[in-house]
Amino acid sequence: xxxxxxxxxxxxxxxxxxxxLLDEGGNVDNTYFQVPELRxxxxxxxxxxxxxxxxxxxxxxxxxxxxxxxASTKTLDALFGIEPTSAVKKIREMxxxxxxxxxxxxxxxxxxxxDFVMGPEAPPAERNILGVIHKVGVETGKQVIACRQRNHHLxxxxxxxxxxxxxxxPGGWSRAISEDERKEFLEIxxxxxxxxxxxxxxxxxxxxxxxxYVDLILSNAYTQQIYYMGTVDENNLxxxxxxxxxxxxxxxDEFVKYEAKxxxxxxxxxxxxxxxxxxxxxxxxxxxxxxxxxxxxVYAATPLSRLNASKGMATPLAQEYFERMYTILGSKKxxxxxxxxHHTLAAHxxxxxxxxxxxxxxxxxxxxEEICDPNVRPIVQNTPTEGIGSVExxxxxLTHHYRTDEKGxxxxxxxIVGTTNNYAPISMSINSxxxxxxxxxxxxxxxxxxKIEMAFRSYDPCFGCATHSLPGQMPxxxxxxxxxxxxxxxxxxxx
Amino acid sequence: MSxxxxxxxxxxxxxxxxxxxxxxxxxxEKLLVVDEIFDVVFWPVAVDFKYxxxxxxxxxxxxxxxxxxxxxxxxxxxxxxxxxxxSKVLVAFGSCAYEGCIPxxxxxxxxxxxxxxxxQGSLSTSNPEGxxxxxxxxxxEGELHIPEFYPAVRSLDQVVNVDYxxxxxxxEPHQIWAVLEAVVAALxxxxxxxxxxSVIGAGDLAVCDECELEQDEKQIERFYRPYEVxxxxxxxLLDQGLVCLGAATRSGCGALCPQVGIGCRGCYGPMExxxxxxxxxxxxxxxxxxxxxxxxxxxELEKILEEAIETIADxxxxxxxxxxxxxxxxxxxxxxxxSKGADE
Amino acid sequence: MSEQFEPLIIGYTCNWCxxxxxxxxxxxxxxxxxNIRLIRLMCSGRFxxxxxxxxxxxxxxxxxxxxxxxGECHYIEQNLKAMRRFTLLRSTLKQMGIEPERFxxxxxxxxxxxxxxxEIDKMVEQVRALGPLKLPVLAGVNGxxxxxxxxxxxxxxxEA
Numbered sequence: 001x002x003x004x005x006x007x008x009x010x011x012x013x014x015x016x017x018x019x020x021l022l023d024e025g026g027n028v029d030n031t032y033f034q035v036p037e038l039r040x041x042x043x044x045x046x047x048x049x050x051x052x053x054x055x056x057x058x059x060x061x062x063x064x065x066x067x068x069x070x071a072s073t074k075t076l077d078a079l080f081g082i083e084p085t086s087a088v089k090k091i092r093e094m095x096x097x098x099x100x101x102x103x104x105x106x107x108x109x110x111x112x113x114x115d116f117v118m119g120p121e122a123p124p125a126e127r128n129i130l131g132v133i134h135k136v137g138v139e140t141g142k143q144v145i146a147c148r149q150r151n152h153h154l155x156x157x158x159x160x161x162x163x164x165x166x167x168x169x170p171g172g173w174s175r176a177i178s179e180d181e182r183k184e185f186l187e188i189x190x191x192x193x194x195x196x197x198x199x200x201x202x203x204x205x206x207x208x209x210x211x212x213y214v215d216l217i218l219s220n221a222y223t224q225q226i227y228y229m230g231t232v233d234e235n236n237l238x239x240x241x242x243x244x245x246x247x248x249x250x251x252x253d254e255f256v257k258y259e260a261k262x263x264x265x266x267x268x269x270x271x272x273x274x275x276x277x278x279x280x281x282x283x284x285x286x287x288x289x290x291x292x293x294x295x296x297x298v299y300a301a302t303p304l305s306r307l308n309a310s311k312g313m314a315t316p317l318a319q320e321y322f323e324r325m326y327t328i329l330g331s332k333k334x335x336x337x338x339x340x341x342h343h344t345l346a347a348h349x350x351x352x353x354x355x356x357x358x359x360x361x362x363x364x365x366x367x368x369e370e371i372c373d374p375n376v377r378p379i380v381q382n383t384p385t386e387g388i389g390s391v392e393x394x395x396x397x398l399t400h401h402y403r404t405d406e407k408g409x410x411x412x413x414x415x416i417v418g419t420t421n422n423y424a425p426i427s428m429s430i431n432s433x434x435x436x437x438x439x440x441x442x443x444x445x446x447x448x449x450x451k452i453e454m455a456f457r458s459y460d461p462c463f464g465c466a467t468h469s470l471p472g473q474m475p476x477x478x479x480x481x482x483x484x485x486x487x488x489x490x491x492x493x494x495x
Numbered sequence: 496m497s498x499x500x501x502x503x504x505x506x507x508x509x510x511x512x513x514x515x516x517x518x519x520x521x522x523x524e525k526l527l528v529v530d531e532i533f534d535v536v537f538w539p540v541a542v543d544f545k546y547x548x549x550x551x552x553x554x555x556x557x558x559x560x561x562x563x564x565x566x567x568x569x570x571x572x573x574x575x576x577x578x579x580x581x582s583k584v585l586v587a588f589g590s591c592a593y594e595g596c597i598p599x600x601x602x603x604x605x606x607x608x609x610x611x612x613x614x615q616g617s618l619s620t621s622n623p624e625g626x627x628x629x630x631x632x633x634x635x636e637g638e639l640h641i642p643e644f645y646p647a648v649r650s651l652d653q654v655v656n657v658d659y660x661x662x663x664x665x666x667e668p669h670q671i672w673a674v675l676e677a678v679v680a681a682l683x684x685x686x687x688x689x690x691x692x693s694v695i696g697a698g699d700l701a702v703c704d705e706c707e708l709e710q711d712e713k714q715i716e717r718f719y720r721p722y723e724v725x726x727x728x729x730x731x732l733l734d735q736g737l738v739c740l741g742a743a744t745r746s747g748c749g750a751l752c753p754q755v756g757i758g759c760r761g762c763y764g765p766m767e768x769x770x771x772x773x774x775x776x777x778x779x780x781x782x783x784x785x786x787x788x789x790x791x792x793x794x795e796l797e798k799i800l801e802e803a804i805e806t807i808a809d810x811x812x813x814x815x816x817x818x819x820x821x822x823x824x825x826x827x828x829x830x831x832x833x834s835k836g837a838d839e
Numbered sequence: 840m841s842e843q844f845e846p847l848i849i850g851y852t853c854n855w856c857x858x859x860x861x862x863x864x865x866x867x868x869x870x871x872x873x874n875i876r877l878i879r880l881m882c883s884g885r886f887x888x889x890x891x892x893x894x895x896x897x898x899x900x901x902x903x904x905x906x907x908x909x910g911e912c913h914y915i916e917q918n919l920k921a922m923r924r925f926t927l928l929r930s931t932l933k934q935m936g937i938e939p940e941r942f943x944x945x946x947x948x949x950x951x952x953x954x955x956x957x958e959i960d961k962m963v964e965q966v967r968a969l970g971p972l973k974l975p976v977l978a979g980v981n982g983x984x985x986x987x988x989x990x991x992x993x994x995x996x997x998e999a
Contacts (some may be wrong), residue, residue: 003637010543013513015570021636030636036570038644040609042617047934049808051721055760055818059597062514062665106520110541112835124543141654142524149523160755163514163665167755174756211690237543269620274632274639278613278620287621380722401618408720409809415615429534438496450543464568562997647977774888777931781923789910790918794948796909796922804926811934823892826975828936 002026009453011111011128013063017451018430020114023285026440033456038276048384049406050079050384053413055398060417061462062465063106065164066099066155066401067393067418070241072170075400079262079387079408080380082171089372091173093241094185094334094365095165096156096391100240100358101192102151103394104351108199112348112457116207120216120454121447136202145388147195150188152253157181179233180374186366192359193317200321200352207327207349217345218329221436222455225250225300225342226292226425227282229393230306232257237314237356238306246309247282249294250338255282260390267416268297270424272375279424280416289429298428301396302423302459303350308340315360321353326356344429349457354394384408391431393418395462419462429455502558502682503547504533506588507578508540509564509571510598510648515589516563522672532679546574549581557582559678561666565591565598565820568651569630570642574639579655582619584678590664590762594772595820597664599648602819603811605829650820655830659689661696661717664762664817667748670696677796697747698829700768702759706750710734713783718806721757732758733783738807740814743769743776746831773814773825778809846900848875850959851890853883856948857905865954866905871956872963875903880905883944884917888928890897891942896931901941901966905955908946918946940965941972962985 007017013036023029048056054072054285058065063291070092071226077084083442084092097215107113110129117135118127126134133141152162158177159165167174173296176183207213211457229247233239236246247266258266269278279295281287288296326338333339365371383406390399391411403412419426433455440488520526534550536557537727538545560582566724578755590596614620632639651657661674664716674696703710709729719736726735728746732753733739733762739758741750745766752759763770786803787796807813815822852858858879864871883906894902906926912918924946932942943962947955950967 007546008539010539010545011541013516015508019639020635032639034639034641036509036568036641038600038609038613039567040604040613042605043609043612046612047809048600048812049720052568052760052809052813054599055757056600059512059514059664062517063514064513065514073530128542145523145526147521154520156751158755158759161751162668166752166757169757174721175583206717238562264619269617270616271620271622271626271628273626274626274634274641276641278642280619283621332774336801340540377725378722379725399784415620416619471607478643618870647975648979653977771889771892774892774930777888777927778924781927782920782925787909787919787922789912789916791909793909796919800923801924804923804930807927807930810927810931810933814931820977823889823896824935825977827934828973828975830936 004449006449006453009456011457013061014461016461020434020438020452022438025444028431028435028438030272031427031434033423034275035423035429036275036301042413044413046410047314047387048078050402050408051170052408053400053402053410055164055166056163057415058461060415061299062163064099064103064393064395064418064462066096066159067391067398069159069168069398070096071391071393071398073170073437074242074391075387075402076168076170076389076391077387078389079384079402079404081382081384082380084171085373085376087370088172089242090368090371091158091376092168092366092391094362094371095155096241097190097358097362097365098151098154098185098192099433100394101196101355103361104355104358105144105147105195105199107394107447107460108348108351108355112460114342114452115454115457116213116348120451124446124450127450135288140202143195143198146469148191150191157336168209169377170380173376174428176376177372180367180373182366186363189359189363189366193356196352196356197317200356203349203352216300217343219436220450221433222345222429222458223342224292224344224425224428226296226430227255227285227306228308229299229301229342229421231277231390231397231399232310233314235314236311238312238354239314240358242391245397247299247389248309248340250292250340250342251294252308252334252337256284258421260399261388263388263390263401263416267399269416277420277423280421281424282417290424290431290480293427298424299421300344300425300459301418302344303343303354303394304344304345304347305396307350307353310346311337311360313357315364316359318357321356325349325353325412344425344455344457347460348369351460378448393462395419396421402457409475410444417458417462422459422461424462426456426459428461501507501532501534503536503556504529505535505537505557505560505578505582506540507537507560507562507564507574509562509575509592509651511564511589511591512597513540514665515561517563518589518663518668519671522675523668525672525675529675533764541672549577550602552581552650552729552821554580555583558584559680560585561588561590561661562586562651565595566645566651567598567601568642568644572654575655582697585655585656586652587657587660588781589666590764592815593660593821594764594815594818595648595651595661596762599819600816601810602647602826604827606644608753608829610644612656621761647826648820658691660694662745662762663697663748666696667751668784670700670747684766693746694764697745698814699761701748702744702748702750702753702763703739705746705748708732708753708754714785715783716786718731718780720808726756728756732756738780738813740776742779743772760813762817765821770821772818773811775830776814777810805837840941844967844971846874846963846971847898847933848901848903848959848963849894849899850875850877850903850905851880851883851886851905852916853913853918854881856907856911857883857945857955859949860905860947860951860955862868864956867952869952870957871959874963875959881915882912882917883921884912884914886924887920888924891928891932895937895972900972901943901962901971903943903945903962905945908948911948918969937972938965938969940969948992
């Protein structure tokens with residue numbers, strides 16, 4: 001029995017390792033994607049004042065603190081029974097879209113993107129953001145940095161800080177937007193739209209015109225048929241800030257559409273002893289293990305899942321690209337709805353479509369002068385009891401649930417976090433990629449192991465993610481041991 | 496400069512959130528300068544080096560290691576010791592490494608309580624067999640291992656010697672760049688580094704000194720929760736009865752949170768010379784309460800003061816929001832089955 | 840005979856009233872429990888939360904602050920400052936798992952030797968009933984605490 005350990009896996013946020021266990025014949029017996037981290041927010045937040053949660057739960061993830069901040073703020077709306085005004089909702093949604101632009105940009109260009117733009121088995125020293133810049137040009141690199149810079153600037157001005165914003169309050173936002181700021185932010189939104197369409201064109205040039213990459217996307221190694229989840233508005237179109245949570249089955253039929261407050265009737269979590277992270281699944285289908293199909297409760301919540309679970313995008317350009325993706329990847333349109341795409345690598349494409357939607361949506365909201373309403377900080381008078389709120393985090397549907405005493409001190413906290421939704425399908429994707437790529441007699445190279453890591457990267461796993469990837473050596477060492485733990489081989493590659 | 500001559504930079508995250516990594520990225524175009532000057536030899540978020548590569552470095556191979564995240568597990572501690580051995584200069588980067596930060600709020604509860612809530616008590620978790628994660632598990636195909644979850648959260652300097660500290664949750668990008676510039680000047684021009692053990696990338700005063708809100712004589716009869724009042728623009732939040740820890744927090748961030756009408760919660764850590772930040776702010780807040788006269792009866796006084804003090808919600812979790820691991824009492828006593836004492 | 844738990848109480852005592860009260864108890868041969876160690880402050884208002892926290896961290900099972908009655912403070916109203924600090928600190932300690940009976944504020948004028956002695960005895964018995972204060976330490980691998988002091992600065996002070 002041989003064992004291949006990838007520890008730690010890289011170009012994602014957080015800690016995890018992959019154990020690949022081979023049988024006597026040299027085929028993959030099983031794989032285990034283990035998460036060695038736990039901090040315990042659901043327990044140590046008990047006893048804290050509820051209104052502090054937007055800035056305590058920020059620290060669940062410093063790459064997507066805006067997502068937790070927003071889910072938490074919406075939970076406070078429900079907890080204190082206060083409906084935000086339409087102006088407040090616009091401020092929040094616009095802020096949230098700005099965050100989506102910067103976050104999806106960083107992932108595509110620095111985290112998951114290099115695998116595509118440079119190629120999965122490109123020399124490791126090139127397979128990072130700088131390699132990407134060399135390939136696509138310094139001007140593009142500066143555009144990527146500029147995109148992050150202008151949106152983080154907006155986040156800091158409106159949210160208080162560039163990382164870990166603080167402005168969310170029950171029923172409101174702690175500061176309003178001036179007319180000058182609205183104009184400045186509108187300019188940012190327009191630049192975002194241009195950058196998004198540019199990125200999609202780049203994807204066309206580099207990925208879609210390369211038949212090897214298209215084959216990779218369509219290959220069995222990265223395909224699985226499961227349920228898909230995403231938040232949609234009243235027209236079943238994708239919305240990141242608010243709406244109902246819609247789940248479709250592998251055939252694309254609506255399985256359920258529920259309000260955030262009813263999440264516990266639909267989601268349950270499974271525990272395994274070899275990892276600290278739990279596995280959510282659809283309660284009404286049940287946990288059947290790490291398998292796909294209609295009879296298994298495994299579901300994914302990624303950009304691809306959101307598009308699969310919807311009937312389209314709510315802004316014109318994004319909708320064009322949406323239809324194009326589904327058509328090119330061979331999805332049939334039945335009764336006006338496209339069938340789900342089951343190729344997990346297509347999430348990279350879906351992410352860019354979402355980037356475009358976020359930019360267009362941001363522009364729409366900023367063109368509405370109501371967003372400058374000065375009265376955005378209400379006084380709360382109701383006694384809090386219980387509240388549930390959700391948003392679409394870039395990495396999946398994010399749900400916060402709080403209960404408090406009459407003084408608003410937390411007595412119970414339950415969280416279903418973005419990437420956690422995807423823990424089972426990630427494990428399955430790693431498994432299928434490993435089984436396809438490693439067989440008896442296969443020479444296990446660094447590039448091959450990177451192709452296995454690619455199976456998780458398309459999910460853009462949470463704990464924060466994508467940051468610039470700096471160049472440097474990318475050595476990889478793989479220790480191959482026999483069933484007695486004796487070192488049989490060491491594969492390493494330094495560049 | 497040849498690759499061999501470039502100073503080697505490493506960045507690692509222990510029990511953290513990734514915000515420190517993003518803060519480094521938010522130096523924006525200056526990243527390209529950092530890339531020109533340094534050789535990044537270990538940075539799991541961005542570069543594909545593995546732990547074994549670090550184990551194979553000669554001792555002191557890394558010139559500058561920025562270590563963020565608190566020490567929550569055996570893996571965090573092991574890598575802290577490894578990086579100490581392999582680094583010339585080890586910096587506690589950010590509040591988690593400096594003083595525990597948000598993860599150290601777990602020191603107000605216990606490992607048992609956390610495991611119980613997460614794996615059994617959680618209302619969305621179905622675990623009828625009471626499965627709890629184990630450091631060693633036997634599966635059909637072999638043995639699997641995950642790190643031990645320690646009973647308490649510690650700071651980096653509670654497990655290894657630390658050369659410098661950069662405070663903040665996260666440190667602000669302009670401060671990060673100031674530190675990197677100083678390091679580059681030291682490496683390339685022989686400029687002097689601050690004395691070992693210093694807090695760098697931050698100021699010497701309190702957040703109040705950076706804050707643009709107008710301060711007045713503090714006479715506070717009671718405190719308000721942030722949703723109970725709408726503060727008057729341009730005026731000190733604490734003056735208006737909103738809890739703000741700026742008076743006991745080290746400057747350096749630019750007093751960002753008060754600028755959007757939200758009180759400081761102390762993420763830049765204690766001021767120079769202060770060991771327990773929470774005790775300082777407790778004293779400061781208590782001192783500005785202005786109710787009760789010497790002529791009141793003792794019973795009246797007790798009642799008035801208790802009412803005023805009760806308007807501060809969650810004192811321990813507020814005063815020690817970021818600094819539990821460095822508090823004089825760094826862990827709460829959590830009762831188990833009715834008996835008092837630690838549960839490990 | 841079984842060993843009875845003898846609580847250790849630290850008493851921060853103001854110079855003008857309560858320290859003199861303790862003195863008076865002594866000269867009047869008014870006994871009070873030897874479990875208390877008195878530390879004189881010029882005023883109860885001098886007490887900082889750190890004094891109390893360090894006392895507990897250093898092994899005290901209880902801490903008492905004593906001062907002049909409101910209206911009688913030698914420094915006009917600094918005992919009110921002490922009272923405010925005491926009240927907020929007591930709530931904070933409660934969250935740390937330290938029972939309110941372990942932290943007391945007692946007013947005693949210079950003439951109230953008996954009153955102070957009685958308060959001390961009462962507190963000693965209350966803390967005796969609660970048992971020793973068992974503070975958890977910052978433990979490492981296998982619960983090893985040898986390498987990790989509760990608080991580095993504090994340990995240095997104790998050893999000095």
